[in-house]
Amino acid sequence: MKRRIVVGLVAAVLAASGLRAQTVPEGSQAAAVEPGYRRTPVFRIDPFNNLRIPHWGFVFSVGGTAANNAVNLKDFGALIFLSDEDSLRWVDGLDALGLVPQGSGLDGNGEGQAGVYVGGPIGRRLHLGLSLMGRSYGALSLDDDAVVLLRDGNASREEFTLGDSNGEGLASGEAGIHGLYRLGPLGSVDGVHIILGAGARYIRPVLYGSAHSVISNGGFVRVNGDSISASIEIETYQTPGLLDGDVKLNQGGGIIGDFLARAEWPTSGFALEAMLANVGAVSVAGVERRSASVSLETTDLNEVGDVLDTLELALQDTTNITITLPRIARFAASAWANRILQLDLIATFPFGSEFDLPATVDVWSSWRFIPTVPIRAGLVFGGHQGVGFSAGLGVETRNFFFGVAGRSLGGLFSNATGASARLDLGVFF
Amino acid sequence: MHKSTLTICFVTAASIAGSSGCEPASISEARDQLGRGGERIAEYVLPVARDTFDVESLLDSAVVTVTSDSLLGIKLDSRSLVYGVGFFAPFVSFLDSIPIVAFQEMVQNEDLDQLDFGDIEDVVRQVDFNDARLRLNVTNTGDIAAVLVDFTLGVAELDASGQLALPPVYQPLGTPILVPVSEPGSNSLRVAANSDTSFTIQGSALVNLLVDMILDERRTALVGAGIITTDSPTGQIEASDVISVETELVAVLDFTLPDTGVVFTKNTTRDGLGVDSVEVPLLLERLQRADVITDVLNNLPFGVDLDIAFAPGDLGDGDVFANPNAVIISGIEVDTSVVNPAGQLVSGQSSTALVTLVGNEVSALLRDTFTAGVRVRVLGASTSGRRGVVRVGAAALLQSEARIQLRLGASQ
Numbered sequence: 001m002k003r004r005i006v007v008g009l010v011a012a013v014l015a016a017s018g019l020r021a022q023t024v025p026e027g028s029q030a031a032a033v034e035p036g037y038r039r040t041p042v043f044r045i046d047p048f049n050n051l052r053i054p055h056w057g058f059v060f061s062v063g064g065t066a067a068n069n070a071v072n073l074k075d076f077g078a079l080i081f082l083s084d085e086d087s088l089r090w091v092d093g094l095d096a097l098g099l100v101p102q103g104s105g106l107d108g109n110g111e112g113q114a115g116v117y118v119g120g121p122i123g124r125r126l127h128l129g130l131s132l133m134g135r136s137y138g139a140l141s142l143d144d145d146a147v148v149l150l151r152d153g154n155a156s157r158e159e160f161t162l163g164d165s166n167g168e169g170l171a172s173g174e175a176g177i178h179g180l181y182r183l184g185p186l187g188s189v190d191g192v193h194i195i196l197g198a199g200a201r202y203i204r205p206v207l208y209g210s211a212h213s214v215i216s217n218g219g220f221v222r223v224n225g226d227s228i229s230a231s232i233e234i235e236t237y238q239t240p241g242l243l244d245g246d247v248k249l250n251q252g253g254g255i256i257g258d259f260l261a262r263a264e265w266p267t268s269g270f271a272l273e274a275m276l277a278n279v280g281a282v283s284v285a286g287v288e289r290r291s292a293s294v295s296l297e298t299t300d301l302n303e304v305g306d307v308l309d310t311l312e313l314a315l316q317d318t319t320n321i322t323i324t325l326p327r328i329a330r331f332a333a334s335a336w337a338n339r340i341l342q343l344d345l346i347a348t349f350p351f352g353s354e355f356d357l358p359a360t361v362d363v364w365s366s367w368r369f370i371p372t373v374p375i376r377a378g379l380v381f382g383g384h385q386g387v388g389f390s391a392g393l394g395v396e397t398r399n400f401f402f403g404v405a406g407r408s409l410g411g412l413f414s415n416a417t418g419a420s421a422r423l424d425l426g427v428f429f
Numbered sequence: 430m431h432k433s434t435l436t437i438c439f440v441t442a443a444s445i446a447g448s449s450g451c452e453p454a455s456i457s458e459a460r461d462q463l464g465r466g467g468e469r470i471a472e473y474v475l476p477v478a479r480d481t482f483d484v485e486s487l488l489d490s491a492v493v494t495v496t497s498d499s500l501l502g503i504k505l506d507s508r509s510l511v512y513g514v515g516f517f518a519p520f521v522s523f524l525d526s527i528p529i530v531a532f533q534e535m536v537q538n539e540d541l542d543q544l545d546f547g548d549i550e551d552v553v554r555q556v557d558f559n560d561a562r563l564r565l566n567v568t569n570t571g572d573i574a575a576v577l578v579d580f581t582l583g584v585a586e587l588d589a590s591g592q593l594a595l596p597p598v599y600q601p602l603g604t605p606i607l608v609p610v611s612e613p614g615s616n617s618l619r620v621a622a623n624s625d626t627s628f629t630i631q632g633s634a635l636v637n638l639l640v641d642m643i644l645d646e647r648r649t650a651l652v653g654a655g656i657i658t659t660d661s662p663t664g665q666i667e668a669s670d671v672i673s674v675e676t677e678l679v680a681v682l683d684f685t686l687p688d689t690g691v692v693f694t695k696n697t698t699r700d701g702l703g704v705d706s707v708e709v710p711l712l713l714e715r716l717q718r719a720d721v722i723t724d725v726l727n728n729l730p731f732g733v734d735l736d737i738a739f740a741p742g743d744l745g746d747g748d749v750f751a752n753p754n755a756v757i758i759s760g761i762e763v764d765t766s767v768v769n770p771a772g773q774l775v776s777g778q779s780s781t782a783l784v785t786l787v788g789n790e791v792s793a794l795l796r797d798t799f800t801a802g803v804r805v806r807v808l809g810a811s812t813s814g815r816r817g818v819v820r821v822g823a824a825a826l827l828q829s830e831a832r833i834q835l836r837l838g839a840s841q
Contacts, residue, residue, distance in 0.1 A: 077451035078459035087456050089711045090704070091837070098466030098838045155472035155832065225474050225722070225830025299479040305703060414451045 033371055035266055037396045040344045040364050041403055043420035045277050047258040048197050051127045051180050056120025057428030066110030067409045067418020069384035070099040074414045097151040105144035107384050109357050112136045127180040137326055137355040138169035154223045162218030168210035168354050176201035190267040197260030204253045205284045209238040228304055233293035236313055237321060240288055256280030269336040278325040289316045326355040342366040358383050372396050385410025385417045401426040464839040470717055472834045483824035487549050500681045501819045507677040510653040514670050551693030554644050560681035561636030568625035568673045573664025575672050577618040580655025581607035584639045587648035608632040636680050682819035686809035694804045698743045704795040713788040717834035721784045725763045726826040728777040730817030732765030736804040739793040749802030756790040765810045772816030
């Protein structure tokens with residue numbers, strides 16, 4: 001079903017493009033919208049997002065996305081309610097574990113950003129922008145092998161493992177410089193515009209933490225009617241200020257690169273784009289490495305409690321580590337076949353990072369009944385939650401622009417297992 | 430859901446459900462929400478106990494002994510009856526049929542720890558030993574042979590001041606029980622000059638009496654009486670010469686049980702699962718079924734019926750079965766092993782006992798501390814006339830597991 005919808009939308013986009021090429025006259029509404037505004041904003045990292053603005057100015061942005069594959073907003077609300085009522089019990093936790101899909105484990109991740117951008121065009125072809133941002137990334141994965149012991153019990157299987165369970169989070173400050181260079185139109189006045197972009201950001205880690213199993217395959221926990229045995233070792237890395245809020249800014253750093261290539265046919269109303277973001281690595285200095293291990297072989301259930309009571313993450317040493325930010329590759333196709341409607345198909349893929357968010361395909365429709373006031377609605381496929389719904393509103397003028405968008409993932413509104421939001425406010429000189 | 434609620438929920442999506450719009454109206458509604466994953470039965474299997482209950486471990490290790498025929502027994506430290514023949518007859522060249530009665534205090538109730546039956550004391554109290562051995566070593570330090578004639582050992586009761594009555598009351602509980610110390614087929618025992626002789630005689634009746642008196646906390650002494658004489662034509666006895674009878678008692682664990690068996694109880698204080706008291710009712714609501722399954726390989730020459738009682742808290746040695754909050758589980762049977770007519774184990778017997786616990790029975794196990802009382806009825810095998818002989822290594826292998834099913838998810 002999902003595939004059918006995606007294919008249909010792609011076909012619609014391509015058909016619309018071809019239709020425009022034949023029927024939309026030059027100077028129509030479809031061609032009149034400022035090209036920079038044709039680049040539909042997304043919820044995840046997009047270092048080139050603000051370079052689209054047509055004039056020099058400031059843009060303040062805040063946004064984020066978070067999702068998981070099990071718990072929706074009403075579930076969170078129920079947990080918070082029970083906790084506030086001092087009525088959160090073990091069985092409530094066991095009930096909630098039933099929300100974790102069998103065979104999948106619990107996965108969740110998110111990223112957030114807030115900051116300011118200043119930039120604008122230099123001549124006809126070059127756009128330059130500087131940014132100061134704060135960003136955060138986080139990911140949590142609890143392997144189904146670890147969940148199943150409590151969720152389903154151990155009557156039908158005896159051995160469990162932490163598997164690939166891990167968690168990682170980073171909060172950072174960054175300063176970036178990005179540029180776009182426009183080529184074209186090539187061939188004719190209606191020919192293709194090629195836009196090439198590149199930039200670099202200096203990342204300064206502020207807070208970092210991660211946890212994973214030291215033992216390959218996650219060690220094991222074996223529980224049966226004879227005995228309980230376990231061999232588990234967990235290692236954590238954390239910056240010293242992670243738990244007490246004592247933030248330090250001199251904790252390493254790194255430069256990462258972002259790249260963009262975009263082809264636009266403005267009069268035809270079609271664009272293709274490819275973007276790589278977060279290419280590079282960041283070092284984090286002064287990270288405390290802690291570990292805790294459980295090695296147990298007992299027939300006495302009480303001994304398990306005694307071991308757990310004495311379990312603590314003991315400081316091992318302080319070290320420097322290098323982490324890979326969530327690299328993404330994004331491919332987009334946009335078509336604005338008539339004066340009102342623009343369709344975007346945006347596929348975002350992770351590649352090689354500790355914080356990978358799963359691949360998603362966004363389908364956006366932007367409706368410009370008033371050319372400067374786009375109303376956006378869309379669908380998102382993939383991720384942890386299958387299908388999501390997006391909506392947004394913009395005001396795009398010569399002197400300022402405003403954009404707000406939200407997304408409900410895995411269900412509508414309170415049934416959502418994820419949510420995204422974005423707010424941009426730009427003021428031009 | 431009202432449109433306004435939807436709006437609130439959506440707007441607060443980024444802050445992950447902190448809004449009241451996504452919160453339920455009641456605790457039960459919140460629990461229904463968390464149960465939306467669907468009703469399921471989660472079954473947890475946990476070990477409860479895996480132990481080897483060997484008889485030897487139930488006894489005080491200081492008194493445990495193994496006989497030459499690999500039977501398990503309880504020994505009493507050796508004591509000696511010493512008669513100073515030289516003191517009574519110094520420088521006598523010929524001794525002929527001089528009657529001597531030797532009284533020597535051997536065991537008193539103050540020395541009960543010398544005969545400690547450990548955890549099976551209650552059993553011992555209710556049974557008779559079929560096999561109690563007196564290992565005697567008679568020593569003659571004189572230069573002439575000594576002959577003990579009509580020498581017997583017995584048990585006598587001491588008076589309140591610890592003194593032995595003269596003549597001693599050998600059997601305060603009935604017919605006197607005297608064990609002759611003599612060579613087979615004779616009423617005498619000859620010990621050559623400056624030598625000793627060792628032998629073992631049966632004295633189960635005497636030991637049963639001794640044990641009963643000790644367990645009844647009666648002041649008790651082991652005494653010997655007889656005539657010491659000589660068959661040597663000439664000889665000399667010095668003042669320091671003695672005839673001593675060193676006695677070592679070994680009560681072999683060879684019992685004959687009454688038809689109704691013998692009963693003893695034992696308390697154990699254990700830590701529960703430490704579940705918060707407010708959690709317990711909710712857990713019990715979800716309890717679908719709780720079974721404790723115990724597999725026993727009985728390599729003892731007996732069968733066992735068990736009653737178990739749980740009561741919250743540490744009751745020490747108090748009667749758990751009489752506690753008003755106790756949960757009592759009765760009728761756990763461990764089948765009797767295959768035993769030959771002599772009471773010896775032929776083959777062990779495996780059996781499985783399943784006990785299904787209901788709500789209040791489980792709750793005692795969930796709290797911090799509980800006291801478990803076990804009432805054990807030891808039964809003899811009919812094939813041996815209820816007799817059982819405990820060999821070294823005799824044990825019951827016990828493995829218990831709990832299978833707990835909880836109803837989780839929707840429709841609670």
